[in-house]
Amino acid sequence: MIKEKVTILNENGLHALPASRFVKQAEKFKSDITITKDGVKVSGKSIMGILTLACEKGSIVLLTTDGDDEKEAFEVLKKILEGQD
Amino acid sequence: MAKERILKGIGVSKGICQGEVFVYETKEVKIVQTPIPARYLATEVERFTKALQKTEKELSSIKERINAEIGVDFAQFLDAQILMLKDREIIESVSERIKIEKTNAEYVYHKVLDEYAKKLGASRDQYLRERVADIWDVGMRVLRNLLGMTHSSVVDVPQGSVLVAHDISPSDAALINPNNVLGLAIEVGGRTSHTAITTRALEIPAVVGVENLLAKIKNGEKVILDGNRGILIKSPTPGRIQFYRGEIKKEIEYQKMLSPFCELPAKTRDGRQLDISANIEFFVEYSHAKRSGAMGIGLFRTEFLYLTRRGNPSEEEQFRVYDELAKKMKPDPVIIRTYDLGGDKIFSDYHEANPFLGWRAIRVSLDDFDFFKIQLRAILRASVNRNIRIMYPMISTYEEIQKARVYFKEVTEELKKEKVDFDDHIQVGIMVETPSAAILSNQLAAHVDFFSIGSNDLTQYVLAVDRGNERVSHLFDHFHPAVLRLIKQVIDAGHRSHIWVGLCGELAADPSAIPLLVGLGIDELSMSPVAIPRAKMVLRALTVPECEKIADKALNFRCASEVQKFLNRMIAKKFPGIGGIK
Numbered sequence: 001m002i003k004e005k006v007t008i009l010n011e012n013g014l015h016a017l018p019a020s021r022f023v024k025q026a027e028k029f030k031s032d033i034t035i036t037k038d039g040v041k042v043s044g045k046s047i048m049g050i051l052t053l054a055c056e057k058g059s060i061v062l063l064t065t066d067g068d069d070e071k072e073a074f075e076v077l078k079k080i081l082e083g084q085d
Numbered sequence: 086m087a088k089e090r091i092l093k094g095i096g097v098s099k100g101i102c103q104g105e106v107f108v109y110e111t112k113e114v115k116i117v118q119t120p121i122p123a124r125y126l127a128t129e130v131e132r133f134t135k136a137l138q139k140t141e142k143e144l145s146s147i148k149e150r151i152n153a154e155i156g157v158d159f160a161q162f163l164d165a166q167i168l169m170l171k172d173r174e175i176i177e178s179v180s181e182r183i184k185i186e187k188t189n190a191e192y193v194y195h196k197v198l199d200e201y202a203k204k205l206g207a208s209r210d211q212y213l214r215e216r217v218a219d220i221w222d223v224g225m226r227v228l229r230n231l232l233g234m235t236h237s238s239v240v241d242v243p244q245g246s247v248l249v250a251h252d253i254s255p256s257d258a259a260l261i262n263p264n265n266v267l268g269l270a271i272e273v274g275g276r277t278s279h280t281a282i283t284t285r286a287l288e289i290p291a292v293v294g295v296e297n298l299l300a301k302i303k304n305g306e307k308v309i310l311d312g313n314r315g316i317l318i319k320s321p322t323p324g325r326i327q328f329y330r331g332e333i334k335k336e337i338e339y340q341k342m343l344s345p346f347c348e349l350p351a352k353t354r355d356g357r358q359l360d361i362s363a364n365i366e367f368f369v370e371y372s373h374a375k376r377s378g379a380m381g382i383g384l385f386r387t388e389f390l391y392l393t394r395r396g397n398p399s400e401e402e403q404f405r406v407y408d409e410l411a412k413k414m415k416p417d418p419v420i421i422r423t424y425d426l427g428g429d430k431i432f433s434d435y436h437e438a439n440p441f442l443g444w445r446a447i448r449v450s451l452d453d454f455d456f457f458k459i460q461l462r463a464i465l466r467a468s469v470n471r472n473i474r475i476m477y478p479m480i481s482t483y484e485e486i487q488k489a490r491v492y493f494k495e496v497t498e499e500l501k502k503e504k505v506d507f508d509d510h511i512q513v514g515i516m517v518e519t520p521s522a523a524i525l526s527n528q529l530a531a532h533v534d535f536f537s538i539g540s541n542d543l544t545q546y547v548l549a550v551d552r553g554n555e556r557v558s559h560l561f562d563h564f565h566p567a568v569l570r571l572i573k574q575v576i577d578a579g580h581r582s583h584i585w586v587g588l589c590g591e592l593a594a595d596p597s598a599i600p601l602l603v604g605l606g607i608d609e610l611s612m613s614p615v616a617i618p619r620a621k622m623v624l625r626a627l628t629v630p631e632c633e634k635i636a637d638k639a640l641n642f643r644c645a646s647e648v649q650k651f652l653n654r655m656i657a658k659k660f661p662g663i664g665g666i667k
Contacts, residue, residue: 013210013212015210015212015213019165020164020165020168023168024168042174043173043174045173046172046173046174046175047165047168047169047172048169048172048174048175048201048220049172049174051201051205051213051216052201052204052205054205054208054209054210054213056210
């Protein structure tokens with residue numbers, strides 16, 4: 001399992017379009033993916049969950065990936081959160 | 086035989102059609118809680134899954150239609166809706182709770198959505214709060230499918246229908262099939278509503294703002310819809326039908342007579358060349374513009390980008406539309422007008438008492454650089470095609486031009502830093518539509534690459550007349566000598582500074598105005614594609630000296646009706662065969 005704090009650097013926070021991209025990418029991986037913010041944990045494969053976290057630019061979240069492809073998953077998803085995709 | 090009745094509205098898209106009424110209604114969704122016996126719980130979950138699948142199909146087809154209409158992948162906002170629909174958290178939680186609570190799918194689904202909607206609705210972030218509408222958009226579709234409600238879909242309208250509704254949502258409007266829907270009449274809406282824009286793009290007649298329409302009309306009734314006069318005729322008399330048959334025939338013959346002019350150059354008899362270009366709102370209209378013989382797009386309205394969706398279009402979404410249009414029109418120019426709506430269209434909690442004198446168009450853009458920047462970047466990126474021009478609407482002071490220039494420069498420097506290619510010599514012009522810009526045009530001309538006179542707003546502001554107000558709209562007349570004198574001033578000022586001057590209001594499409602405008606020295610006329618062949622026909626019958634004489638005389642009348650009488654007489658003499666060309 002990979003577990004690391006990531007700062008949301010995406011210009012608009014993790015809003016609908018980046019959130020859509022995040023979920024679409026997350027779904028491609030077999031690993032379990034979660035995002036935790038302020039003690040609330042949601043599935044990284046659920047757009048509704050992610051939206052309800054209300055991640056603004058600058059907020060810090062805990063990204064975890066757990067499974068066979070956890071390494072690739074973490075790399076790809078971290079980039080989206082950091083607005084570098 | 087039923088008695089004939091004429092229902093009045095506002096004609097927003099021209100044309101006449103005769104057909105049967107198809108009433109389009111979106112019924113209210115009522116949710117009731119029903120207990121489900123244990124042995125049927127699995128079936129209930131399955132029913133829920135099937136409703137989701139059906140909804141996904143619907144959303145995908147809407148997305149396809151919108152993309153086809155706009156011509157590029159613009160409907161990305163529907164992707165977010167599809168993801169919401171397929172959201173695992175929701176599906177799992179609903180399926181589980183159906184089983185635990187032994188309750189029907191509609192009730193549980195509605196409750197789960199409501200919880201999410203409440204969470205988002207309480208967010209400090211406006212963007213997230215607005216997503217609540219998306220949740221319910223998707224949710225209502227699923228609930229209607231669960232309840233087996235036949236939402237009479239716009240897609241299923243039978244051939245030969247006149248669509249009648251209280252209102253049509255943007256995503257529904259995008260589904261209208263012009264092969265089946267002959268025309269559209271709705272209770273709400275105004276001249277610039279989304280419906281008006283869509284129907285004009287589809288080239289079907291439309292009448293909006295018909296009060297109590299649904300109470301007065303029934304499914305299957307025979308009607309005539311007259312978009313020219315803004316009326317819907319219920320149970321027309323044989324005499325009326327006869328009259329409209331004649332009208333339709335005349336219209337067809339008239340178009341036939343005009344069609345050869347599409348191909349011909351826009352030149353006066355003595356060789357003065359004019360640029361005749363097209364005003365369009367939708368990407369797809371470019372082909373109509375080309376067919377009609379337009380020499381470019383003189384006004385690309387970008388409002389639909391903001392109206393067909395919730396939230397603001399991203400840079401990428403805008404870029405794709407601008408880039409595609411530029412490619413299709415190459416090498417002819419495309420003038421893109423920046424945001425020209427009121428502030429209320431993007432900031433949902435913003436209202437004002439006097440919108441025409443309020444926070445709109447360039448004023449909104451200049452107050453919110455983050456917002457403006459997205460559009461500027463998209464336009465500039467598309468300018469690699471080397472045929473794009475930028476136009477700012479509603480400029481009223483020199484400082485606005487200066488401020489726009491500062492922002493523009495900042496954006497170009499950013500693009501250079503990112504090594505993004507754009508047209509370094511892109512023309513940047515302004516619409517002259519406020520009295521102050523017209524009066525000071527000699528000062529402003531040195532700071533822009535062109536003027537395009539927006540005659541509709543200029544007339545409204547100069548004459549202090551709201552044309553939407555029935556009691557005063559008769560005072561609105563773009564032939565008013567006060568308006569014409571200002572137009573002359575603007576053209577002269579532009580030419581003294583060696584910039585070109587165009588006109589893109591309804592005046593440009595009025596045949597009797599063409600000799601006048603040519604006489605004043607206009608360089609470009611931009612009009613709806615349909616008016617282009619007629620404008621060319623008129624232009625090709627004129628000479629510059631006679632136009633100059635006409636303009637000279639027109640400017641010295643006391644009132645609009647004197648000008649109009651004079652111009653009509655002149656046109657009737659010049660084109661005796663045509664009688665009243667519209």
